[in-house]
Amino acid sequence: NAGVTQTPKFQVLKTGQSMTLQCAQDMNHEYMSWYRQDPGMGLRLIHYSVGAGITDQGEVPNGYNVSRSTTEDFPLRLLSAAPSQTSVYFCASSYGQGMQKLFFGSGTQLSVL
Amino acid sequence: KQEVTQIPAALSVPEGENLVLNCSFTDSAIYNLQWFRQDPGKGLTSLLLIQSSQREQTSGRLNASLDKSSGRSTLYIAASQPGDSATYLCAVAKGGTSYDKVIFGPGTSLSVIP
Numbered sequence: 001n002a003g004v005t006q007t008p009k010f011q012v013l014k015t016g017q018s019m020t021l022q023c024a025q026d027m028n029h030e031y032m033s034w035y036r037q038d039p040g041m042g043l044r045l046i047h048y049s050v051g052a053g054i055t056d057q058g059e060v061p062n063g064y065n066v067s068r069s070t071t072e073d074f075p076l077r078l079l080s081a082a083p084s085q086t087s088v089y090f091c092a093s094s095y096g097q098g099m100q101k102l103f104f105g106s107g108t109q110l111s112v113l
Numbered sequence: 114k115q116e117v118t119q120i121p122a123a124l125s126v127p128e129g130e131n132l133v134l135n136c137s138f139t140d141s142a143i144y145n146l147q148w149f150r151q152d153p154g155k156g157l158t159s160l161l162l163i164q165s166s167q168r169e170q171t172s173g174r175l176n177a178s179l180d181k182s183s184g185r186s187t188l189y190i191a192a193s194q195p196g197d198s199a200t201y202l203c204a205v206a207k208g209g210t211s212y213d214k215v216i217f218g219p220g221t222s223l224s225v226i227p
Contacts, residue, residue: 004156040219042202042217042218042219042220043157043202043204043217045215090156090157092157100162101147101159101162102147102149102157102159102204103159104149104156104157104158105156106154106155106156107154107155107156
């Protein structure tokens with residue numbers, strides 16, 4: 001069982017470039033989310049989805065877009081990268097409504113120059 | 114606004130010692146609380162999930178307790194091993210149906226010295 005798979009593991013972008021971070025889970029989880037982790041700030045929720053076709057904003061959504069066309073996939077798009085988006089990004093999934101056990105991917109380390 | 118703190122920020126102990134990690138939250142109206150482990154360069158792994166109606170959960174050498182009235186949870190690790198070295202984070206969920214109410218603590222970095 002692969003669990004939650006994130007790609008790429010590392011990425012360097014120039015300011016203004018766009019890119020998509022991929023996240024896929026094979027556990028048929030309804031809930032998926034994206035977090036960023038920054039030193040001294042902890043994990044902060046960017047966007048989340050409670051099912052295919054349904055997405056909502058978290059604490060820090062500006063500069064990011066998401067879509068959920070299938071249960072398995074939840075890509076995160078950076079529209080125009082900024083140095084402030086340098087961070088480690090984690091995708092997480094869980095079964096059902098309410099915070100149940102969260103399964104995390106291994107993360108994407110993003111640097112924006 | 115719910116705030117979650119973890120003290121200490123870092124802890125170093127000799128192998129074999131029993132230890133306690135602390136998690137405090139300001140709003141006692143929580144849905145549940147979850148403890149995670151994070152190894153360097155890796156994602157988070159869920160260790161224990163305590164529902165608001167529960168007082169504690171146990172898994173192997175780990176025991177997590179929850180005291181909502183005082184806004185505290187503790188993670189007890191028995192007979193620590195070098196393999197326990199990692200960062201431990203707690204997260205509280207306020208709403209039962211809304212994941213945007215999950216707040217993470219900053220974590221405690223644990224080093225177990227052989």
